[in-house]
Amino acid sequence: MSLNGADAPYRYEALAEIVSGLLDSGVLRAGMRAPSIRRIAADHSLSISTVLHAYRLLEDRGILEARPKSGFYVVAGGAKSRDTPKPSKPRRAPTDVTVSRGVLSLLDYAARPDIVPLGCAIPSADLLAAGGLDRFLARAARVKGRAYNIYTEPRGDPQLRAEICRRALRSGHALGVDGVAITNGCTEALSLALRAVTKRGDSVAIESPTYFGLLQVLEALELKAVELPTDAGTGLDIGALARLLAAKPVKACLLSSSFNNPLGCSMSDDGKRAVLALLQRHGVPLIEDDIYGDIYFGAERPKPFSALAPGADIIYCSSFSKTLAPGYRIGWIAPQRHMQRVLEAKFAMNICSAALPQAALAEFLASGGYDGHLRRLRRSFAENIDRISRAVDKSFPAETRVTRPAGGFVLWLEMPDGFDSRRLFDLAIARGICFAPGDVFSASKSHAHCLRLSCGHPWDARIEDSIHTLGALTAGLLGA
Ligand SMILES: Cc1ncc(COP(=O)(O)O)c(C=O)c1O
Incomplete structure (x- = not known):
């Protein structure tokens, strides 16, 4: 085991990479004790804290687990034996979007407690409640309920916007309080962003596969989608974007910042810079x-x-729906030079977002409780992904390819071409199991042979049985 020649910028990352390599090559196997921290530190002239940092990283990724007074152990099934999905090859031409019909039923199934919730990417309410936001809402209603029974100013609650700016700064994103507007979830932010920079009939470049709700927004605004090839490991194909921009007029490019839904992939910082440089050269907003x-x-x-790229023509959109409160419908947009158009459109749609949830969320963020909640949530999602990946590994036919997301909480499964995940969906629903069939993740229906599993609910026997059932049904369809 040598740290020399490793690609990772920090020694703890290099060490984590090496230990992962030992798993992939079978030197370390499920259930085995990882080499002791002291031994690795002594053998490689590393500090104890560097080795511990590496092991904590592997723990966060669900690969190792710490056992009290005993050291670190390989989580059963931590080594993934499956290939990842092939880079997508969507249809290149601008395409009208017609996914809405296939999507709405997913939300209906998500609301039914008798259906196993592997369909919509909604975190379990129990995981979210652990953050304790409910108490802040109750308090805001009790103490200042009347004061919050108002229209907020057009941009939304100033204290909440200040908290959002404080958090953004931590990831290097400098935002002014007046540069942010509160929206009804990320969906409204995306819709406002598109309204600001496009008009009916325009084309928008997107990743393929991409989140179906985004396709629905394009559909509602009568915009065309131009889908770009995307790799499950490295993200968007930058060469394809360059060719598209040179050949066809797109009015905007809409990308996930990290952990694309459904692939879980992210671009490197250099890749993101290259995308920004291209867009800037062609005058296309991101x-x-x-x-x-x-x-x-x-x-x-x-x-x-x-x-x-501070100052580049970027409209930033996000929300608290995946980490804290999908039901509060609170998102935000930082549209820079497009703020005026965004506020006008927001006013025309719903004047402002509900005041009381904004006030409660602002107090919650100011209390400092969010970071601890996020740490616990990240661990839960990593563990759920790991458990479901291992169950897929055990139950699905050998030709199934599976993503290895480094964030988020969904898994994307790719079957051989010709497989129809809609047929699987119908069989699964009849057995009380929901997942998201692949056809809704593309305007050109390029991913009908794929499917997405949500890992937002803690692992239990019901989920385990469902994965086994899905695996058996898939084998049946492939063999038929
Ligand atoms: C990539 C992505 N963007 C936006 C949304 C919607 O967010 P919100 O519920 O805040 O409107 C989702 C929800 O699944 C999503 O996966």
Whole structure:
């Protein structure tokens, strides 16, 4: 084991990479004790804290687990044997979007307690409640309920906006309080961003596969989607973006900042800079969706595009829906030079967002409780992903490819071409199991042979049985 020649910038990352390599090569196996911290530190002239840092990183990724007074152990199944999905090859032409019909039923199923919730990317209410936000809402209603029974100023609650700016600064994104407007979730932020920079019939460049709600927004605004090839490890194909921009007029590019839904992939900082340089050269604004940025399993939160090129034409969108409160419907937008148009459109749609949830959220963030909650949530999601990956490994046919997300809480499964995940969906629903079929993640229906599993609920016997059932049904369909 040598740290020389490792790619990672920090020694603890290099060490974590090496230990992961031992797992992949089978030297370390499920259930085995990892080499002791003291021994590795002595053998490689590293400090104890560097080795501990590496092991904590692997723990966050769900690869090692600490056992009290005994050391670190390899989590059963930590080594992933499956190939990851192939880079996507979507249709290149601008495409009208028609996904809405296939999507709405997913939300209906998500609301039904009798259906196993592997469909919508909604975190379990129990995991979210652990943050304690409810208490702040109750208090805000009790103490200052009347004061919050108002329209807020057009941008939204100033204290909440200040808290959002304070947090953004930590990932290098400098925002002014007046540069942020509160929205009804990230969905409204994306819709306002698109309204600000496009008009009916325009084309928008997007990743493929991409989040179906984003496709629904394009559909509602009568915009066309131009889908770009995307790799499950490295993200958007920058060469394809360059060719598109040179050949066709797109009015905006809409990308996830990190942990694309459904692939879980992120671009490197250099990749993001290259995308920004291209867009700038062609005068195309970027709309970035950073909703999963806080759910990272590595040592650091990935930087949004906005942090890498201050002043570039970027509209930043996010929300608290994946980490804290999907039901509060609180998101935000930082549209820079497009603020006036955004506020006019927001006013025309709903004047402002509800005041009381904003006030409660502002108090919650100011209390300092959010960071601890996020740490626990990241661990839970990493563990859920790991458990479900291992169950997939055990139950699905050998040709199934699976993502290895470094953040977020969804898994993307790719079957051989020709597989119809809608047929699987119908069979699964009849057995009380929901997942998201692949056709809704693309305007050109390029991913009908894929499916997405949400890992937002803690592992239990019901989820385990469901994965086994899905695996058996898939094998049946492939064999038929
Ligand atoms: C990538 C992405 N963006 C936006 C949203 C919607 O966010 P919100 O519920 O805040 O409107 C989702 C929800 O699944 C998502 O996955």
